[in-house]
Amino acid sequence: MLINLTDVFTEEEKSVTKEVPLELTSIRFQGEDFRILEKTPVRLTLANNGQGRALIEADAEVTVELKCDRCLREVTREFAVHASVAAVSPDVANAEEQDEESGFLEGYQLNVDSLISNEIITCWPMKILCKEDCKGLCSVCGKDLNEGTCDCDTFVPDPRMAAIMDIFRENKEV
Ligand SMILES: [Zn+2]
Ligand SMILES: [Zn+2]
Structure with missing residues (x-):
């Protein structure tokens, strides 16, 4: 206005x-x-x-x-x-x-x-968190780690495994 x-x-x-x-x-x-x-x-x-x-x-x-x-x-x-x-x-x-x-x-x-x-x-907040200790998403499989753990090795993600997971995700979306 x-x-x-x-x-x-x-x-x-x-x-x-x-x-x-x-x-x-x-x-x-x-x-x-x-x-x-x-x-x-x-x-x-x-x-x-x-x-x-x-x-x-x-x-x-x-x-x-x-x-x-x-x-x-x-x-x-x-x-x-x-x-x-x-x-x-x-x-x-x-x-x-x-x-x-x-x-x-x-x-x-x-x-x-x-x-x-x-x-x-x-006034935009520097950091936006749903809760102080939000665990975030698994960088390999994308699982919400607030809802439980996954079996991924998140520290040394295997690029070949990540590629397979991408294909898996694509298939799931169809
Ligand atoms: Zn969160
Ligand atoms: Zn994972």
Whole structure:
């Protein structure tokens, strides 16, 4: 959703509070799309911060479906988003500032979805695990080791065996 900031940029001491829906349905991170399962409306505060400048605050809670780094199981994570950013009107911004702000500003308009999306990406967890001691998948047969062990020698996988397992997997899929 785009919000016009012209008034906030130009009218001194102007401050607007509003709630808008979040239109975003997924977050794109490192070339992959992650589904948004739940989201609250975005609470916005837009305040004039001097000629051609505005201070934008946005709050929302967004639940995203992530994947466990080890076993690829779905993991839900709630992000409590709080963004507090300075926006500069295209009238007063120099080239450098323009570049920095272009992530959520489109001319005089605030792109609420980009702002929230950027904020979630900034808070993206370094490590995503379904549980602290997730055992992951066997690197040879692909079995989920949380559900039991397999007979593979995972430390010295035999490439010939891996090839046979590939054929086995292909046949199973048919
Ligand atoms: Zn896991
Ligand atoms: Zn195995």
